[in-house]
Structures are given as C-alpha cells and as structure tokens.
Amino acid sequence: MSRYVIEVANLTKIYRRQVKEAGLIESVKSIFKPLYEEVEALRGVSFNVGEGEIVGYIGPNGAGKTTTLKILAGVLFPTEGEVRVLDEIPYKRSKKFLSKVSFIMASRGFLEEVAWDLPVLDGFYFIKEIYNLSYSEYKNRVDKLSEMMKIEDILKSPVRNLSHGQRKKAEIVANLLWEPKLILLDEPTLGLDIFSQNELHNFLKEYVKDYKATVILTSHNMKDIEKCASRVIMIDKGRKLYDGDIEGLKKKIFGRKFIKICFDEVFDESLEKKFLSIEGVSVISKEENCLTISAEESISKDVAKEILNKYNISDIEIMDPTLEEVVYRFYSEGKEND
Amino acid sequence: MIRLYLEGAKCEIKRMLQYKANSLFYLTVVLIPPLALFFLWKTILSHGGSIGGYNLSDMVTYFIVTQFFVMNTPYSAWIEIGESIKDGSLSLWLTKPVNHYLLYLFRLIGSWILQWIFGIAGVIVVSIILKDYVVIPKEASTYFLSILFWMGGIVIGFSYGYILNLLSFWFERSTYIIYFSEGIVALLSGMLIPLDLLPAKSLWLFLPFKFCGYVPAQIFLRKISGLDIVFEFVSMAIWIFVLVSLSHLVFKIGSRRFTASGG
Numbered sequence: 057m058s059r060y061v062i063e064v065a066n067l068t069k070i071y072r073r074q075v076k077e078a079g080l081i082e083s084v085k086s087i088f089k090p091l092y093e094e095v096e097a098l099r100g101v102s103f104n105v106g107e108g109e110i111v112g113y114i115g116p117n118g119a120g121k122t123t124t125l126k127i128l129a130g131v132l133f134p135t136e137g138e139v140r141v142l143d144e145i146p147y148k149r150s151k152k153f154l155s156k157v158s159f160i161m162a163s164r165g166f167l168e169e170v171a172w173d174l175p176v177l178d179g180f181y182f183i184k185e186i187y188n189l190s191y192s193e194y195k196n197r198v199d200k201l202s203e204m205m206k207i208e209d210i211l212k213s214p215v216r217n218l219s220h221g222q223r224k225k226a227e228i229v230a231n232l233l234w235e236p237k238l239i240l241l242d243e244p245t246l247g248l249d250i251f252s253q254n255e256l257h258n259f260l261k262e263y264v265k266d267y268k269a270t271v272i273l274t275s276h277n278m279k280d281i282e283k284c285a286s287r288v289i290m291i292d293k294g295r296k297l298y299d300g301d302i303e304g305l306k307k308k309i310f311g312r313k314f315i316k317i318c319f320d321e322v323f324d325e326s327l328e329k330k331f332l333s334i335e336g337v338s339v340i341s342k343e344e345n346c347l348t349i350s351a352e353e354s355i356s357k358d359v360a361k362e363i364l365n366k367y368n369i370s371d372i373e374i375m376d377p378t379l380e381e382v383v384y385r386f387y388s389e390g391k392e393n394d
Numbered sequence: 395m396i397r398l399y400l401e402g403a404k405c406e407i408k409r410m411l412q413y414k415a416n417s418l419f420y421l422t423v424v425l426i427p428p429l430a431l432f433f434l435w436k437t438i439l440s441h442g443g444s445i446g447g448y449n450l451s452d453m454v455t456y457f458i459v460t461q462f463f464v465m466n467t468p469y470s471a472w473i474e475i476g477e478s479i480k481d482g483s484l485s486l487w488l489t490k491p492v493n494h495y496l497l498y499l500f501r502l503i504g505s506w507i508l509q510w511i512f513g514i515a516g517v518i519v520v521s522i523i524l525k526d527y528v529v530i531p532k533e534a535s536t537y538f539l540s541i542l543f544w545m546g547g548i549v550i551g552f553s554y555g556y557i558l559n560l561l562s563f564w565f566e567r568s569t570y571i572i573y574f575s576e577g578i579v580a581l582l583s584g585m586l587i588p589l590d591l592l593p594a595k596s597l598w599l600f601l602p603f604k605f606c607g608y609v610p611a612q613i614f615l616r617k618i619s620g621l622d623i624v625f626e627f628v629s630m631a632i633w634i635f636v637l638v639s640l641s642h643l644v645f646k647i648g649s650r651r652f653t654a655s656g657g
Contacts, residue, residue: 131485131654154491164483170405173412185401186490
C-alpha cells in the first residue's frame, strides 16, 4: 500500500478539437475536409499528495486544473503518464475506487440532475442508495453535515427554489455523505457571498480534521487557498510551475514586504520620489495621506526604521503580500517573459 | 443493488408528479391516433371482408394495442443521454459506482409510469367508444403474455436508442440520427401497419423491433399461440442479450473518447 493518496507521474493529456475559419464557405469546406488541432492540456505534470493534506491547485483559465481533477476522478483517460489514486487506477473506475472519491464540479451538480423539482432530502436519499448506506449511517451523516454546513432549514425545499449559495452547500453535503477519502473540489466558492465563503472554509477544515480526508482544491479565489490549503501547486499551460507551501511561494516569488505609511498631512510628490530613490523600494499605491511601498524583505526593517526616524507619521504597518498579489505577479511576469 | 435503480425510477416518478397536468394531456395523444386509424380502416373495409387475415375488429384492436405499446416505450427521452455526453454532465454519473445503462433504463421507466397510467385510461376510453369493434380477450394469460413481451420490447427499444445516443461520443450532433431511428422503430414495430402485411415481411419479422408492438399485439389478438410464443420468447431473449451486451461495449469504448467539456 502506497503512503500517498495521489501519485501522478509525467501526466499528459492531449485533446483533439475541430477548428475552422469563420464564414459560410469555410463551414461548407469543413464538412468535406474537417481540420483538427491538438491541444496539450497537461504536459508531464508530476506530484504526490499524502493523507489529510489540503492542496490548492491553482492557475489561470485554461491552465489544466479541471483536466487534472477529471483525470484524478476517473472521468478522463490520460494520454500519457501514470496516475494512481488510493492505490487504484482512476480511469478503470472500479466500484471500490468510486466509493472512496468525491468530485464536486464547478458548474454541474448531482442534486440539480436528479432532484431539481424535488426536496434536497430526496437527492440525499438517492446518494444513500447509490453508496449502499444503512439508514442510521445516512441519517447521522445528513444531520451532522447539514449542521456543520448550516443547511438544516433547506432540506425539505425543492432544489430549484434554493439560492445559488444554498444549492452549492447542499451539493457539497450530498457529495460527502459516503465519507469519501479523497475530495476533488473545483471552484467551490464560485458565486458565493463572503459569509458563505467563510462557512465553507471552516466546514472544509473541520471536515478534513474529523474524517482525515485528502482534498485537492482548485479556485480563482485565493482566499480559498490561503484559508484552507497547507500546500499549493501552481500550473500554467499544462506545466507545473511550483509545488510547496504558501509561505515558501511568497518568499520565492515575491520576497518582499509591503509597508503602509500614513502621514499627519497630505504628502507631496517630492516625498514619493525620495522613497523611490531607495534601492529595492517601489511604490504600490497612493491615497490621500497614505502611501504603500514594497521593499525587499532583507531591507524592509531598515526602511521602516528610517521612515520612523525621519518623518512625522501617524501610522505605519508592515504587511506580507497576499497570495493573490503573489500569484498575479507570478503569472504576469511569466507572460512578460513569454 | 436493484434498490439503487428503483430509487432512480422513484425520483423520476416524484418528478413527474410535479407535472400532473402535462401528463393528463397525454390522454389526447393516446386517444386520437387510434380513432383516426379506426375511420381509415372502416373506410377501407367498409364492404366487410378482411386484408391479410385482419378484419375490421382485428385492425381496430391491433392499432389500439400497438399505439399504446409503441407510444409508451420511452424513446423520446433517449436524447438526454446524448446531450449529457455533449454538455459534459455525463461526468456526474461516471464518478458514481452505478451501471449507466441500468440507471437510465430505470430512470426512463420511472419517468413514463404516470403516462402509462393515463395511457391505460385512454385505452379504456377508446375501447368503450369503439366497443363494437374491439376484441377483448377473456384469458388472463393473454394479458400477461402481451405485457411480458411489451416489457421485453421496452428493453429492446431502450437499448437501441441508448446505442444511438452513444454515437454522441463520436459525432458532434446525433439528433437527426435519433429522429430517423424513431421513424424506423415506428414503422418496423408495426405501429403504422401490421408487419405481415408489408412486402419482404420475413426481413421485418427477423428484426428486434417487432417486439416493441407487433408481437405483443399479435398475442393479444391470439394470432400467435402455443409453440410460436415459445419461439418468439427465445428470439426476444437472444435479441435482448445481444443489444444489452452491445450497449455496454459501445459505452466502454465511447467513454474513452469522452472529453467532459465544461466545468
């Protein structure tokens, strides 16, 4: 038995898709001579994930995140490379494997498919039968997870009458009723308000702690990753670019601190120029009487001391950049280098 | 394990109960075609006599039975399977430990049960209106055997539609292939005319579609009996085996091509 829940080695996925120029003549031509292009969604991606880890799997649109999840869930066949999940080959879709994995998709939901006009509980009951749960197991899990996710009051409402957020939460509960060992979550907070996002973050951490589950989480919302994940894997154009903890990423990619300085009065441009003349310092943003600069981590303390000594300031704050800022910078620098 | 598929059917029954009024209008679908065919055949056989061994009573009964059987075989819902391949929602089922074929068979049966109930009500109404022309068998075994063959016909009709829908793994759009195939079933099931009145009847009587309407109706009219029923039963069992096996094989090969488009 492997010590990893997920083992991925040199994973490659190539799609073939039809292409054609715009226009009626081109459409007619494509009937007789269709043209195809190959799209490399994943190119030699490798990583391992251990039990109980929550891994943030991030990248821009079209990076290959959802394709990876679909391969891990057994939906897609890899073109090349090896994948083992819970000691099984996912695309063989053995009952044993499928009974231990949950794939929660961004835009499609099981409850919407089977219970759109029916109460949420009817959808949950269908899950009970699919995974052959005893009634007491089913009842206990529905009670516990509904309480954790705070959806007790919507269980008897038809799915179509629920708000997007309520539906999403019910969907997540439905997909955890069989206590999966691996949860693949694709954009879980898409369209959720900040309260629901927070509830989901807390729920996820609590669930993993209680059930020792492993989670792979893709999201464009970096708060999801910062609040839930202990490790992050970054991909772009089908290639893995980073695999490690979030702090390491911030140091490796950014290596800077933000210093927000608020002055007693509105500052003039000469002051801004003075800061810019310090090596390793750049101005990030300006407000009426506050200035945010970024300084290389090695000199940030000295810069802060100098500011305190030289200027009349009302407040000063040294901050780490957010993951969102790090990721944005990382990918935009990558684009410039292309 | 069967409980899982029964639950799938139950969900569909509960869903259809939300659309009671819609199902009620289905009565008109069951009522009107047999009445129209009655007037057609009444004109054709206005001077008495018979065609190919069918007198007016046989024809009227034949059409009431085949209309009910064929129109109540869940063909039109086939298209959902093809659409789920195209829009990627098939992923929802590929990640669950279920048999996709059985799941859809039971879900479709569930979605049609309400229509069957209204369909039976429609048959009773038509039979009362045309009571002087309808042959009503007295033996329970006739009803039992007709229903048994109709159920076999449902499995055959569903399997055929299932395989055609799986063409969506290969083709961008298979809607018209499915519509064309529905037309084929309507003709070759004997819904439009008894198969033994068609030219080259031995070919049509070899194909499996006869079990969707023609054979159950012939049993109802007691035009097939004794050893012939046993022969038809064995033939139906072989066709079911072939089509169900083919359904699973095509799904296995096709799902390798699945691209799961969309999130």
